[in-house]
Amino acid sequence: MRQKESAGKGKITEEMKQVARNEGVSEEQIRRGIANGEIVITKNKNHEIQRVCGIGKGLSTKINSNIGSSPVHMNIGEEIEKLIVSEKFGADTVMDLSIGHILDKVRKEVIRESRIPVGTVPIYQVGYEISKKRKNIEDMKIDDILDVIQRQAEEGVDFMTVHCGVTQTSLERMEKEKRLLNIVSRGGSMLVVWMKKNRKENPMFEHYDKILAIAREYDVTLSLGDGFRPGSVCDSSDRGQFQELLLLGELAQRAWEKGVQVMIEGPGHIPLNEIQMNVQMQKSVCHNAPFYVLGPVVTDIAPGYDHITSAIGGTLAAYFGADFLCYVTPSEHLKLPSIEDVKEGVIATKIAAHAADLAKGNQQAWERDRKMGLARKNLDWEKQIKLSLDPEKSRTYRKLSESYDRDFCSMCGEYCAIKQLNQVL
Amino acid sequence: MRQKESAGKGKITEEMKQVARNEGVSEEQIRRGIANGEIVITKNKNHEIQRVCGIGKGLSTKINSNIGSSPVHMNIGEEIEKLIVSEKFGADTVMDLSIGHILDKVRKEVIRESRIPVGTVPIYQVGYEISKKRKNIEDMKIDDILDVIQRQAEEGVDFMTVHCGVTQTSLERMEKEKRLLNIVSRGGSMLVVWMKKNRKENPMFEHYDKILAIAREYDVTLSLGDGFRPGSVCDSSDRGQFQELLLLGELAQRAWEKGVQVMIEGPGHIPLNEIQMNVQMQKSVCHNAPFYVLGPVVTDIAPGYDHITSAIGGTLAAYFGADFLCYVTPSEHLKLPSIEDVKEGVIATKIAAHAADLAKGNQQAWERDRKMGLARKNLDWEKQIKLSLDPEKSRTYRKLSESYDRDFCSMCGEYCAIKQLNQVL
Numbered sequence: 101m102r103q104k105e106s107a108g109k110g111k112i113t114e115e116m117k118q119v120a121r122n123e124g125v126s127e128e129q130i131r132r133g134i135a136n137g138e139i140v141i142t143k144n145k146n147h148e149i150q151r152v153c154g155i156g157k158g159l160s161t162k163i164n165s166n167i168g169s170s171p172v173h174m175n176i177g178e179e180i181e182k183l184i185v186s187e188k189f190g191a192d193t194v195m196d197l198s199i200g201h202i203l204d205k206v207r208k209e210v211i212r213e214s215r216i217p218v219g220t221v222p223i224y225q226v227g228y229e230i231s232k233k234r235k236n237i238e239d240m241k242i243d244d245i246l247d248v249i250q251r252q253a254e255e256g257v258d259f260m261t262v263h264c265g266v267t268q269t270s271l272e273r274m275e276k277e278k279r280l281l282n283i284v285s286r287g288g289s290m291l292v293v294w295m296k297k298n299r300k301e302n303p304m305f306e307h308y309d310k311i312l313a314i315a316r317e318y319d320v321t322l323s324l325g326d327g328f329r330p331g332s333v334c335d336s337s338d339r340g341q342f343q344e345l346l347l348l349g350e351l352a353q354r355a356w357e358k359g360v361q362v363m364i365e366g367p368g369h370i371p372l373n374e375i376q377m378n379v380q381m382q383k384s385v386c387h388n389a390p391f392y393v394l395g396p397v398v399t400d401i402a403p404g405y406d407h408i409t410s411a412i413g414g415t416l417a418a419y420f421g422a423d424f425l426c427y428v429t430p431s432e433h434l435k436l437p438s439i440e441d442v443k444e445g446v447i448a449t450k451i452a453a454h455a456a457d458l459a460k461g462n463q464q465a466w467e468r469d470r471k472m473g474l475a476r477k478n479l480d481w482e483k484q485i486k487l488s489l490d491p492e493k494s495r496t497y498r499k500l501s502e503s504y505d506r507d508f509c510s511m512c513g514e515y516c517a518i519k520q521l522n523q524v525l
Numbered sequence: 526m527r528q529k530e531s532a533g534k535g536k537i538t539e540e541m542k543q544v545a546r547n548e549g550v551s552e553e554q555i556r557r558g559i560a561n562g563e564i565v566i567t568k569n570k571n572h573e574i575q576r577v578c579g580i581g582k583g584l585s586t587k588i589n590s591n592i593g594s595s596p597v598h599m600n601i602g603e604e605i606e607k608l609i610v611s612e613k614f615g616a617d618t619v620m621d622l623s624i625g626h627i628l629d630k631v632r633k634e635v636i637r638e639s640r641i642p643v644g645t646v647p648i649y650q651v652g653y654e655i656s657k658k659r660k661n662i663e664d665m666k667i668d669d670i671l672d673v674i675q676r677q678a679e680e681g682v683d684f685m686t687v688h689c690g691v692t693q694t695s696l697e698r699m700e701k702e703k704r705l706l707n708i709v710s711r712g713g714s715m716l717v718v719w720m721k722k723n724r725k726e727n728p729m730f731e732h733y734d735k736i737l738a739i740a741r742e743y744d745v746t747l748s749l750g751d752g753f754r755p756g757s758v759c760d761s762s763d764r765g766q767f768q769e770l771l772l773l774g775e776l777a778q779r780a781w782e783k784g785v786q787v788m789i790e791g792p793g794h795i796p797l798n799e800i801q802m803n804v805q806m807q808k809s810v811c812h813n814a815p816f817y818v819l820g821p822v823v824t825d826i827a828p829g830y831d832h833i834t835s836a837i838g839g840t841l842a843a844y845f846g847a848d849f850l851c852y853v854t855p856s857e858h859l860k861l862p863s864i865e866d867v868k869e870g871v872i873a874t875k876i877a878a879h880a881a882d883l884a885k886g887n888q889q890a891w892e893r894d895r896k897m898g899l900a901r902k903n904l905d906w907e908k909q910i911k912l913s914l915d916p917e918k919s920r921t922y923r924k925l926s927e928s929y930d931r932d933f934c935s936m937c938g939e940y941c942a943i944k945q946l947n948q949v950l
Contacts, residue, residue: 227940283943332895401912488828510598511861520714
C-alpha cells in the first residue's frame, strides 16, 4: 500500500515509524500529516532507501542537493562523487538533473548508490531526447512525456518535478506584468516555447490525471514546479508567480484525491521583506502542502556567493514555514557546480535549515548547540571540531593557528575571554 | 567645531555634505540625525578620510572589518594587506584590534594608509602593556586607560569601543542567570577580572566623564561595547545582556549631553527568532542611537562558516534597523583571520547589508540589482561579471565553464531558459 493510502486508512507504515523515530515525534503525528497532505515521505516503492526522509509540518527542515551532468560537462564518476559529498555533509535528498547522452546511466547509478531519496525533472530528459532526434521542443507529444515519467518511475525515482501549473492562464498573467527576466525555469521555458509555437495548453496540465496515475502506481511524490518563479528580485511576488501558485494549490488537491503525495515548489529571487508573505501565501492557498523552495536568493548581485544569498533567504523561509530547502551553490548563475561547490552549497543550506530549526524551537537542534557551547566553555577543541558541521575544515583552520597545541586560539591568545573568566567566575 | 556641536547649532559641515551626497539624501536630514544622535560620522579631527562614512537611521547599512595582529601572529605587511582587501570589497570602516609588541606600529600604519575610518578597542592595548610590565590586569589604573585613549585619539583613531556598561549591576544580573558561557568579550572579561579581584566598580564607568572629555576633544565617536553579549545561542537575550543595554542607553544620553557622538554595540550569538526583538529593544532604550552588531551569529555549530551564520543574522538585524554590521570571518572561533578569510568575511557581510537595504527599499541598492537583472536577460556575461560583488571570482567561475565563449553557461547549455524564451516572448 502507498504511504498516502495507508495513512488515510489509519495504517502506520514502516517508513512512517522510521520518520517518527528520526524526528522524535509520535508515529500518529506522521500518519495524520501524510493523510491530510501536510507531510510527505519521498520514497518510490522500487527504491530501497537507508535514510528515509519525511518532509513537512512539525518536522525538521530538510535540504536537497542538485547534481547531474550537462551536455558540455559529462562525467559519471564526478556526479557520484557529488552524491557522496552531499550525503556526507547532510543533504536529505538529491536531485539528478542530468542532461547529455549519459543521462540514463547517471540516473541509474545515482539511484543505485544513494542512501537518500532521489528526485528528477523528467521534462529535461524529454527535451534532450527530442533534440537528439533533431526535432524541436514544439514537436514534443504528451506520450513522450508520459513515457519518460513511466521509465523513471519504474527505475525508482522517489520524487519528480512536474511543471503542470505553467498554463495559458499563468502565462497571460506573467506577460501582462512585463517582467525584467521572463522565465528562468528550464522546464518552464520548454513548456512555454511549446505552448507559444503550438498555440495550445500545456500538455502536462491537460493530461495531469495520467501523470497522477503513474505517480500513484510507484508512490512517486510529485513536486509541482514553479515555472514562473522570479529570476530577479525585481520580478518577485508578481501576478504571474501567484497565478501559477493558485493553480498549484488546485493541482495539489487533485493529487490528494488520487492518493498521490505532493509538494509545492517556490521561488527563487525574493527580497527579504517578501519572504514571510510568500510562505504564508503558499501555506494558505495550497492547504499546507509541504513547501520546497529554491533559495530564496535575496539579491541578484552576488554571483559566486549565491550559497550565501540563498542561505539568508532559506533561513527566513524555513523559519516562516518552508519545509524543504533546495541548495544553491557558489557556481549558480555561472556554471555547473564542481564537487567543491556542491559541498559549499550543502553546508550553507544545512546552516540555514538548522538555524531555522533553532528559531522554531526544535529540541534536537538546541541540544546540538548546547553541546557546542559547553565545549567552548571547557576550551575543549577536539569536541568543538567533532560537533562542527565540517570537522575537516574546523581542524584545518585550528591547525593553521599558531596556538594549535595550546588551550586558546590565535585570535586573542592568552587574552582569551573564556580562559580569563573561568578563573574568577 | 565637532560634528555633533555643529549639527546642534544648525551648521552643516563638509563631512555632512559628503555623506548626504553619497547616500542621496538631503544635507538637512544628515544634520538633524547627528543633532538628535540617530546618525554618527566617525571621523577624528586628526584623520584625513577619503571615504567619509555616515552611520545611522535612514542611511544605507554600513559594514566594518576587523584586522590586527595577535601576540602569536604578527606581521605589519599582512595587516596592511587586510586593510586593502577590506576597502576593495566594500568595508566602510576597519577596526585595528592588534595586540602584541607591534601594536603601536600597526595602528599608526593603518591610520596612515586607510581611506576609511579606523576604530580600535583601547583596553586591548592597556591590557597588553600591563602584561609586558609583568603585572596582572587587576593592577590596571584608570590613568593607564585614559593614557592609551588619549594617545590613540591624538593619532587619529575615529571610533573607539569602550566597555563602560560592564558594571557590578550588569555582572550581578549575569551571574544570577547562570549562563552556559559567561563572557566572550575580550575587553569585557578584562574588566570583570579587574572588578572581581579589586572588588570595585569598573573604572571606565566610574571615570566615564574623563573618557567623554577626550572623545570630545578629538571628535572620536564612542562605540559603547557590549561586554555581556551572549557567546552561545543558549545564553542570548538574557537579563545580564539587557541590564548592560539599559546602562548603555543612559551612557549614550550622557555622551550626547557632552557633545560626543555615540553608537551602541550589540550581540553576538542570537537565534533568528530573537533578532527583531533585540534590535527594537536597543532602538527603544537607547533612543535610536546607531546600533552596531557583531553578527548576529544564528547558530553555534558552524565554525569555519561563521561568515555565513553571521550574514544570515546580520541581514535580518539590518532589516529591522541595525545600522552597522561588524563582519565575522570563516576563521571566527578558530584562529586569527588570514587575508583570504578577511575577503570572505567582508563579502558575506556586504551581501547582508545590501540584501537588507533592498528589503528596506533603498533606491541605490535596487538600481544595482535592476542592472544585474537586465544583464542576465541580455545574456551579457561581461556586464554580469562587472556588476557582481566579486568580479574576479565571477570571471574565474565563468572561465572554468566549458561554455566560456558561448552565450550560455554550462549549467543548462543550449537549454538555457532565458535564451529559449528570448526567442518566443
